[in-house]
Amino acid sequence: MNVLLVYAHPEPRSLNGAIRDFAVERLKAAGHTVQVSDLYGMRWKATLDAADNLGHRAGERFDPSLDSRQAFENGTQSEDIAAEQRKLLWADAVILQFPLWWFSMPAILKGWVERVYAYGFAYGVGEHSDARWGDRYGEGTLAGKRAMLVVTAGGWESHYSPRGINGPIDDILFPIQHGILHYPGFDVLPPYVVYRTGRVDAARFAIIQDELGQRLDRIDTTAPIPFRRQNGGDYAIPQLTLRDDLAPGETGFGVHVAGVHEARPPAASAIGSDAVMTP
Numbered sequence: 001m002n003v004l005l006v007y008a009h010p011e012p013r014s015l016n017g018a019i020r021d022f023a024v025e026r027l028k029a030a031g032h033t034v035q036v037s038d039l040y041g042m043r044w045k046a047t048l049d050a051a052d053n054l055g056h057r058a059g060e061r062f063d064p065s066l067d068s069r070q071a072f073e074n075g076t077q078s079e080d081i082a083a084e085q086r087k088l089l090w091a092d093a094v095i096l097q098f099p100l101w102w103f104s105m106p107a108i109l110k111g112w113v114e115r116v117y118a119y120g121f122a123y124g125v126g127e128h129s130d131a132r133w134g135d136r137y138g139e140g141t142l143a144g145k146r147a148m149l150v151v152t153a154g155g156w157e158s159h160y161s162p163r164g165i166n167g168p169i170d171d172i173l174f175p176i177q178h179g180i181l182h183y184p185g186f187d188v189l190p191p192y193v194v195y196r197t198g199r200v201d202a203a204r205f206a207i208i209q210d211e212l213g214q215r216l217d218r219i220d221t222t223a224p225i226p227f228r229r230q231n232g233g234d235y236a237i238p239q240l241t242l243r244d245d246l247a248p249g250e251t252g253f254g255v256h257v258a259g260v261h262e263a264r265p266p267a268a269s270a271i272g273s274d275a276v277m278t279p
Helices: 015-029 064-074 080-092 109-114 169-182 202-217 231-234
Strands: 004-007 035-037 091-099 147-152 192-194
Touching: 004 015, 004 080, 015 091, 015 202, 035 231, 064 091, 080 109, 080 202, 091 169, 147 169, 192 202
Parallel strands: 004 035, 004 091, 091 147, 147 192
Antiparallel strands: none
16 A cells, blocks of 8 residues: 655654654555655645745735635645645555644644645535535545544543543544544544553553554554445435434434444443543
8 A cells, every 4th residue: 555644743753753663664564655744854834825826916815715726726736735635646545643732733734734635625526516515524535545543642541531531532533533534535544542652661662563553554454433424315415414313312523423323322422532732
């Protein structure tokens, strides 16, 4: 497989740097071809602005979506954006690796998404009608590709458990896994999360290598999270609300995962356990 690892940590000598190096070596040893987008090393520009469209005229009003669409359609995107899009099209699988900072990804990685996910590339794709609402949530430009998060968190795993103070990790990661990855079509694999990063010694790092290594060895066969497909019949269109007979009486992120609520009583708690503010 062709694997793209998008890496977002400013210190190469960090735990994240060691995990990145291990992941690249393990994937290559298994016969995969790997590219790494080291966003800090690349000095990636995180802000989406008028400069991203080389065809934007000075003094004109900047519209993020319309400028993005014009640049993508006319071939006037800045080269750094176009290069990352080519990597995404090349890849069979994409790994986003980052520390959980303030319950989300670092700003530089969010900026990578905002700029690379251009209108016409990752959104604004497909037919919009009474029968379909675009090619998204399981369909789209990146459909058929796999994606996975590798996340480090400073807190204890229990802090991100279903009843933990920080909230379930699956809920914290839902906007990334469902909104950023599943939206443009990716099949999203369960994340690999390293907790309590400040207490990782050599013995624990060996365990991380073993666990993550097994996950990477199965990157092409692991069953993805069964997110519901927007145009698969589970949602009313154009309202885009879940059918009343699916997970009746339930709300929250978990209802968008097929089988999670149907398989247990309505009073059961939502799925999850998520992420952290971490070094």
